[in-house]
Amino acid sequence: xxxxxxxxxxxxxxxxxxxxxxxxxxxxxxxxxxxxxxxxxxxxxxxxxxxxxxxxxxxxxxxxxxxxxxxxxxxxxxxxxxxxxxxxxxxxxxxxxxxxxxxxxxxxxxxxxxxxxxxxxxxxxxxxxxxxxxxxxxxxxxxxxxxxxxxxxxxxxxxxxxxxxxxxxxxxxxxxxxxxxxxxxxxxxxxxxxxxxxxxxxxxxxxxxxxxxxxxxxxxxxxxxxxxxxxxxxxxxxxxxxxxxxxxxxxxxxxxxxxxxxxxxxxxxxxxxxxxxxxxxxxxxxxxxxxxxxxxxxxxxxxxxxxxxxxxxxxxxxxxxxxxxxxxxxxxxxxxxxxxxxxxxxxxxxxxxxxxxxxxxxxxxxxxxxxxxxxxxxxxxxxxxxxx
Numbered sequence: 001x002x003x004x005x006x007x008x009x010x011x012x013x014x015x016x017x018x019x020x021x022x023x024x025x026x027x028x029x030x031x032x033x034x035x036x037x038x039x040x041x042x043x044x045x046x047x048x049x050x051x052x053x054x055x056x057x058x059x060x061x062x063x064x065x066x067x068x069x070x071x072x073x074x075x076x077x078x079x080x081x082x083x084x085x086x087x088x089x090x091x092x093x094x095x096x097x098x099x100x101x102x103x104x105x106x107x108x109x110x111x112x113x114x115x116x117x118x119x120x121x122x123x124x125x126x127x128x129x130x131x132x133x134x135x136x137x138x139x140x141x142x143x144x145x146x147x148x149x150x151x152x153x154x155x156x157x158x159x160x161x162x163x164x165x166x167x168x169x170x171x172x173x174x175x176x177x178x179x180x181x182x183x184x185x186x187x188x189x190x191x192x193x194x195x196x197x198x199x200x201x202x203x204x205x206x207x208x209x210x211x212x213x214x215x216x217x218x219x220x221x222x223x224x225x226x227x228x229x230x231x232x233x234x235x236x237x238x239x240x241x242x243x244x245x246x247x248x249x250x251x252x253x254x255x256x257x258x259x260x261x262x263x264x265x266x267x268x269x270x271x272x273x274x275x276x277x278x279x280x281x282x283x284x285x286x287x288x289x290x291x292x293x294x295x296x297x298x299x300x301x302x303x304x305x306x307x308x309x310x311x312x313x314x315x316x317x318x319x320x321x322x323x324x325x326x327x328x329x330x331x332x333x334x335x336x337x338x339x340x341x342x343x344x345x346x347x348x349x350x351x352x353x354x355x356x357x358x359x360x361x362x363x364x365x366x367x368x369x370x371x372x373x374x375x376x377x378x379x380x381x382x383x384x385x386x387x388x
Contacts, residue, residue, distance in 0.1 A: 015142045018046055023149035027156065032056065035153045036065045039125065042146055044068075047139065049127040050107070055082045056123050056154075062086060069128060071101040082124045085112035089121055091144060093135045099128060111135040113143045115151035117316040122154045123147070155316055162317070162386045163281060166244050166366030189228045196221035244281035244365045246388045249319070250274070252282070256290040257309065264298035271309045278311075278319050279388035282365045289361050289369075292354045293323050293381045301327035305378075312382065318367075320384040326376035335371050358383075 022042045029035045036054045043052040053067035055078045064078050072078065079101050085092045092112045097103075099110035107128045115123040125147050132139070199218035203211050250273045257271045280286075297305050305327045313320040330338060339359035362369045367385040374380035 015046060016145065018042075019142060019145045019149065022146065023152075026149050026153040029153050029157065032065070032154055032157055035150055035157065039146065039150045040066060040068070043125065043127060043143075046142065046146075047127065049132075050130040051128040053078065053082070053126040053128075054123060054150075055086075055126060057086055057121050060086075062124065069101060071105070078124070078126065081110055081112045082126050085114050085124050085126075086121045089114055089116060089119070091140055093140070095133055101128070106130050108133045109135055111139060111143060113140070113147045115147040115154070117151045117155045120316040122151050122158075122316070125150065158317060159386075159388065162366055163244065166281060166364070166386065169364065169366065189225055192221045192225040192228065196225065244283055244386075246279045247282040247286055249278045249280045249321075249385070250276040252287050253290060253309065253321070256287050256294065260291065260294045260298070264295065266301075266303065267294070267298040267305050267307060269294070269307045269309060275311055276321075278314075280319060280365075280385040281367075281388060282385060283361070285361055286365065289358050289383060290321075290323075292358045293383070296354065297323075297325040297327055297379065301325075301378075306376075313384070315387075317387060318384050319387055320382050322380060322382050324374035324376065324380040325378040326374070327378040329373055329378045330371060332373075338371055339369065 019042070022038065026035055026038055029038065036056075039054055040052050043049055051067070051069035053069055053072055054065045055062050056065045062078050062083055064072050064074055064076055066074060077083075081092060081094055081099075091114070094110045096108065100107040107130055109132045110126065110128045112124055112126045114121040115125060125143060127143070129135075196218050199214050199221060203214035203218060206214060253271065253276055254273050257269050260267065261269060294307065294309075297307050305325050307323060307325040310322050311319055312322040339355050359369050362383055362385070365385060367383065369384070370382050372380045372382075
């Protein structure tokens with residue numbers, strides 16, 4: 001028995017079995033609060049530690065969710081030990097006076113274990129003991145297993161919450177879309193048809209400058225009616241969007257890059273499919289988001305344009321796809337409003353709806369889009385999507 005590693009000993013095997021039961025229970029939790037309660041229960045029953053603390057991590061902000069340590073307050077930042085364990089991404093142990101939260105504490109040892117999903121730390125489990133001075137493998141290994149179960153449960157809950165928010169946002173957008181559709185297409189559209197019709201009649205009964213003015217009124221009304229029809233078509237497209245579902249990012253991007261390369265000989269695209277082996281939430285028109293951005297580089301620039309498509313920011317929750325080119329770029333005064341419907345550059349011959357369509361679709365999937373100047377002086381679009 002003395003030659004056996006700790007993992008081979010019977011006590012460890014029993015603990016692993018108990019921890020796996022807790023892991024199954026954690027995966028059935030519906031909220032982070034349930035995960036916290038169950039994790040602290042496991043820490044108390046399986047290890048009999050004096051004080052147990054659950055620290056949640058969101059966007060590098062650490063907060064105590066619950067603690068049996070009277071010196072730590074819910075909602076407040078945790079001790080320095082938890083922060084250091086989160087930053088290092090590894091288990092940390094402290095002994096003696098360094099392990100205590102306050103100078104007059106009788107704590108003899110402390111253990112902080114980060115709960116990780118991939119490279120991201122979602123929580124930190126901290127325990128302090130009044131009897132244990134040195135935390136060996138008999139404590140560290142089971143705690144790391146428990147932390148892994150907690151991290152998986154939290155990640156799943158956050159994914160469900162993001163998807164539910166995206167669903168709610170999509171429903172609200174559909175309600176607004178229906179209202180605008182009725183207002184634009186039916187009310188204003190009908191009035192513009194009447195104006196164009198009367199202007200045509202007037203133009204046929206007058207001459208000279210009055211005929212010219214009547215013709216301008218008719219053309220302006222017809223142009224506005226055509227614009228409303230375009231908006232109506234866009235509205236119908238957005239309204240018919242289904243709820244976001246898991247999509248293979250590499251496949252969607254790969255198909256889009258292939259089509260854009262075939263359609264625009266002036267545009268060269270650097271793209272490595274293996275860098276995008278992720279599942280993201282999106283609808284059937286996710287490819288249209290990418291197509292609009294990539295084709296803009298070819299359409300709104302003269303001569304050869306080079307584009308790079310690459311992931312620039314990834315976490316367990318999101319991935320950001322960067323599209324940067326060496327074209328003419330977008331003027332700073334236009335960038336702020338470029339994603340508004342109908343906004344376009346002075347020299348653009350388009351409708352101004354392409355990038356508005358991009359934002360509307362991306363946000364309906366629970367994501368976001370932005371634009372800046374690329375390192376080469378062109379445009380740099382970033383599309384952030386929720387990961388599955």
